[in-house]
Amino acid sequence: AQSVTQLGSxxxxxxxxxxxxxxxxxxxxxxxxxWYVQYPxxxxxxxxxxxxxxxxxxxxxxxxxxxxxxxxxxxxxxxxAHMSDAAExxxxxxxxxxxxxxxxxxxxxxxxxxx
Amino acid sequence: GAGVSQSPRYKVAKRGQDxxxxxxxxxxxxxLFWYQQALGQGPEFLTYFQNEAQLDKSGLPSDRFFxxxxxxxxxxxxxxxxxxxxxAVYLCASSSVFGGASTHEQYFGPGTRLTVT
Numbered sequence: 001a002q003s004v005t006q007l008g009s010x011x012x013x014x015x016x017x018x019x020x021x022x023x024x025x026x027x028x029x030x031x032x033x034x035w036y037v038q039y040p041x042x043x044x045x046x047x048x049x050x051x052x053x054x055x056x057x058x059x060x061x062x063x064x065x066x067x068x069x070x071x072x073x074x075x076x077x078x079x080x081a082h083m084s085d086a087a088e089x090x091x092x093x094x095x096x097x098x099x100x101x102x103x104x105x106x107x108x109x110x111x112x113x114x115x
Numbered sequence: 116g117a118g119v120s121q122s123p124r125y126k127v128a129k130r131g132q133d134x135x136x137x138x139x140x141x142x143x144x145x146x147l148f149w150y151q152q153a154l155g156q157g158p159e160f161l162t163y164f165q166n167e168a169q170l171d172k173s174g175l176p177s178d179r180f181f182x183x184x185x186x187x188x189x190x191x192x193x194x195x196x197x198x199x200x201x202x203a204v205y206l207c208a209s210s211s212v213f214g215g216a217s218t219h220e221q222y223f224g225p226g227t228r229l230t231v232t
Contacts, residue, residue: 004157009155036223041225042225043119043206043208043223043224043225043226044158044206044208044223045223046220046221049220090157090158092157095160100146100163100165100170100171101146101210101221102148102160102163102171103148103150103158103160103221104160105150105157105158105159106157107155107156107157108155108156108157
């Protein structure tokens, strides 16, 4: 069965610093992996996705993630944090056993950005 | 164009009451998902519709939970005899393609926050 572990429920960085949010997955099939962002009182917005093409995936708002099969990881990075990046971030793996895109989410990481 | 909308945005129910949560997906989207997000947790899958057919209800936590999508567009999640453990945000998501296209994005609504007192 697929599962996702996000290391660190809270991450705090200074504005302009590197953002690194960690995600490890477990999957019995080649995984499809996603990062979503959730702002307060809003739904989830897709940042980026890995679907077995390039291992380095670029997303919106300057975020990117690298799929590393040997480490079963899909960490999210951004070179320089902006105040507007403060939000909750969820990593998800697609359970494709049923032939449809049932998402299995991690518990989330809350990112705080301070001046 | 409009995104996924959900109503009500907030619902307070007394324990034992029945509630109905509505989801309006993006027009033309054939796939519709419901997720439950408990406080401080990631969303958890509840059920999946392809048009009007409910193909997967494996995530529904009990037989008090019931979902329908009779005309393949609007969906309603109903919870009977609500319990305190039902307090959560209920998220709806839709996708433009059939379920087999796992690469395609799910568009999420803002959710309904249910509080059972």
